[in-house]
Amino acid sequence: MNELSLTTKILIFILFLLLLVIGWYLLNVAGSIISIFLVALVISFLLAPSVDTLERIGVPRLLGSIVMFILFFGLVSAIFYTVTPVIYEEAIRVQHKISVGALRDAIQQVEANVNEQLRILGAVEWKLAPYLENVFSAALSNILGVASGVVYSVIYVFMVVFATFFLLKDGRRIKKSLISAVPNRFFEMTLSIIHKIEWSLGAYLRGILLDAFVVGLLSTFAMWLIGVPNFMLVGFAAGMFNLVPYLGPPTGALLAIIISVVSLxxxxxxxxxxxxxxxxxxxxxxxxQPMTISKSVRMHPLVVIFAILAGGQFFGILGMLFAVPAVGVFNVILSEFYHGIQRYRPI
Amino acid sequence: MSNPILWRNLFRQKKAESLLDVLRNVPIFEDLSRSELKSIERILHRRSYRRGEYIFREGETGLGMYIVEEGAVAITVGEPGHEKEISLLRNGEFFGEMALLHEDPRSANAVARVDTIVLGFFQPDLLQLLETNPRLGVSVVMRLARIIAERLQHLLHENKQLQERIDELERNR
Structure with a gap:
């Protein structure tokens, strides 16, 4: 297969820059509406294979969508009502143990040890406590800020649920209508690219979620085995942060060490x-990972680090958590688009 | 006659029936039940082409087959301007079915001779059909395999005849 010409490459690059600018503008103008649609799209991507399976055994698509929809949101609600209080209680217990005062004592102890070592080496004194105290106070006030948006969250969740159901039920029809608007010249190319993006994206999203779940489960088991207090909280955090490659185990380890040192x-x-x-x-x-995430959609460590830094810079902690999956999604779309263009370029 | 909605519905029914008739006459879909044909119809893409417009060009990666619903499509080979027409397909006839099985480069051009409506049946939709309705998907693939096997048999026969002709010419030289 011949390489693309330089002009085509420049045109593709300009097109993507344009798309990025438009995307950025839309995110600023209608960010929450777009995010509702994107979250619903991700959930429907995850549930679609199950609805297909039900359809295969003769269950009509509408009924299959309703069944999967109830099962998924039922499961999420069940987890929310059973596991969340346990994790919450554990978090509160840990918070009591790691109150700012207790933390200050622990940090001061570490600080004293380090300063003693530094004095031996003849270096200057190390002042860590005031800085870390500020960081933790800011994080706590941030949590309160998030809690104040409960009403908004309820409306948001309702809209996501609503959009997910219709994407599950009518996704194919919506896709067909959108494709019908594509000019004849680019029709087959668009169809092929959309199909490949759908396949890779579904596999990628299911892969990273399954990976995070397995890591969370294994971490919980390992912490229980070692005898770390609040092992469920540690496992939950390790699983959640594993959505960001390389971040799950270190976060879990750090949390487990803090909890075990403060508690025991x-x-x-x-x-x-x-x-x-x-x-x-x-x-x-x-x-x-080899069993859950396809090799073709795994990312280079440098890209991961850059994504985490950029996500943190623009959207804070949540940005760091979701930047890598978002870049993964973008990576899948970009590579399928590029290969699609290569296969279908005019001769 | 005083109720336009009734007339519109009747018209739609007739249109749908004629589409099912078109599909029924395509060898890949022959002998399928009415409900199976309706399932096929749901995944087809209806496309309109103006006279002289290319449906696909030689060398482009193919993704699936087309059925002529209304109009005429010429299958040609050669560069634009020096094309040679090898076949003219009319209502109910189909082309490009090999691409349903493998995304190979198209071996010919397909160009609309008059304003034409075609129904596209593509690999992603066939794969989706195999996922959601394996019985129907497999029966379509089996028919497709039969058509390709018949074509291969025909080509082998032609090849044999050509070989015999070459041998005969060499003997007489």
């Missing part, structure tokens, strides 16, 4: 925790 008042569990998370990382790399 000893550092003796630190080594087993670090070893457990190194083992988990290896299991994730060599066993879980």
């Amino acid at each position: 008042g000893t550092w003796e569990k630190t080594i087993p925790i670090i070893l457990a998370f190194i083992a988990l990382r290896l299991i994730d790399d060599f066993l879980v």
